[in-house]
Amino acid sequence: MVNRNVVKVLSFRYMILAAIFILLAAGLVLLPKYQKHEGIVPEKLLSNAINPQRYISTDKLADVLINQDPSYLLIDVRSEDDFTKYSIPNSVNIPLAKLLDDDNKSYINQDQYNVVFISDDNFYADQAWMFGNRLGYKNLKVLKGGVNEWYSTIINPPVPTEEMPANDFELYNTRKAASMYFGVAYPDQVAKPVKVEPKKAAPTQVVPVKKKKKLPVEGGC
Amino acid sequence: MKELEKTKRISIAAVLTILVVLVGILSFKRPKNMYVVDTKKALTELTADTYIIAQKDVTEGTELIDIRNQYEYEKGHLEGAINIPVTDLLTDESINVFKTKDNIVLYGNTPNDAVTPLILLRQLGYSNVKVLAVKNSYDHNKLITEPATIETAVADIKGFIDNSVKKAEEANAKPVIKEVKPAPVKQVVPVKKKKKLPVEGGC
CATH class of the missing domain: 3.40.250.10 (Rhodanese-like domain)
Structure with missing residues (x-):
């Protein structure tokens, strides 16, 4: 009796196996929903965020601009108004709110350029970086201190005082030269070409004093 | 006999596969932190x-x-x-x-x-x-x-640049040229030294 039942069940064994497989397959379809992550995992994003290597200094940026390095793409995430008021040369304006629009994504989603985010400080630029980094975009950078730092170091560099080390003077000279490149004029710089050569002091005329020749003693009579 | 061995193998393989999948599902752990917002x-x-x-x-x-x-x-x-x-x-x-x-x-x-x-x-x-x-x-x-204020421009940079250009131009327009007057040449009047004339012998 028992034997017959077992045989009955066993005759269905392929069907049962098939049913189990179909169930499991259905389960697998459901699984990816849970682990679907857009971009990199949060732990990785956090460790990337802690790493200060994403910052680029204003001096480096000035160097890049002056040497016309074609591998850098500057993206200004401030509002349009601020951008028209002043922008770092060669930068592209993509306001932060529009950063992830499909049209603008192509600017940041590529690996040919180093993308530098710029805002007034690095508050908004960091936000842009966080979103870009989560999506796994490569070569994203943030201008440390943003446009404000750009102003206070490159455009209007602080004049070193006398007791400062020579390095500071060199740095100041470099920055001053850079600021001239970006359109700042200095009075001493313009005055230079018209610098009047100080007139040469008229050479003193040397009047040779005729030495009276020693006359041989004139004899008297 | 051969037929039976074949089916046995298939069954064993199938059971093993199911086991593997089950173990996989059971040991699947959701990642601790998940993004909720894209x-x-x-x-x-x-x-x-x-x-x-x-x-x-x-x-x-x-x-x-x-x-x-x-x-x-x-x-x-x-x-x-x-x-x-x-x-x-x-x-x-x-x-x-x-x-x-x-x-x-x-x-x-x-x-x-x-x-x-x-x-x-x-x-x-x-x-x-x-x-x-x-x-x-x-x-x-x-x-x-x-x-602290967040993201406010510290200065009007364009204004600063324009201003610097203007200033420089002003300085350029009337350059402060200090004429370097040549120092008056001191006339050196050579003092004629009276030569001691050898005594002119009189008569």
Whole structure:
């Protein structure tokens, strides 16, 4: 009796196996929903965020601009108004709110350029970086201190005082030269070409004093 | 006989496969931290939302979180603040804090330090997180907290550049040329030395 039942069940064994497989397959379809992550995992994003290597200094940026390095793409995430008021040369304006629009994504989603985010400080630029980094975009950078730092170091560099080390003077000279490149004029710089050569002091005329020749003693009579 | 062996093998293989899949499913663990909000939504939320809060607007029952490292926290921190360094942001303990509290305000030395944790937490779905607009510094080991402005232009750069050009032009228009007058040449009057004439012999 028992034997017959077992045989009955066993005759269905392929069907049962098939049913189990179909169930499991259905389960697998459901699984990816849970682990679907857009971009990199949060732990990785956090460790990337802690790493200060994403910052680029204003001096480096000035160097890049002056040497016309074609591998850098500057993206200004401030509002349009601020951008028209002043922008770092060669930068592209993509306001932060529009950063992830499909049209603008192509600017940041590529690996040919180093993308530098710029805002007034690095508050908004960091936000842009966080979103870009989560999506796994490569070569994203943030201008440390943003446009404000750009102003206070490159455009209007602080004049070193006398007791400062020579390095500071060199740095100041470099920055001053850079600021001239970006359109700042200095009075001493313009005055230079018209610098009047100080007139040469008229050479003193040397009047040779005729030495009276020693006359041989004139004899008297 | 041969037929039977074949079916046996198939059954064994099938059972093993099912076992493997079952073990896989059972041992599957959901990652601890999951993004709840995608980037686009998080961005629109952030641009629409006021996530910056001034110190005077902090109300009772708000959890202040000091995201600086432990050393700085122990040196001085805001009253009632707890310390979660940025590096420990995603540990179970800290996640628990974000889950249980209604209002959370992050602060660091500058608002800039708090922005990356903010963005991360927002994307993990903690929309109760805000940033305190303060700047912290030390004066003789005493914590000084000042209100900070966020993202305001410090200067009118275009104006500055134009101004510098104008100034330089002005300086150029009437260059201050100091005529270097040649110092009057001192006339050297050679004093004629009277030569001692040899005694003229008289008669």
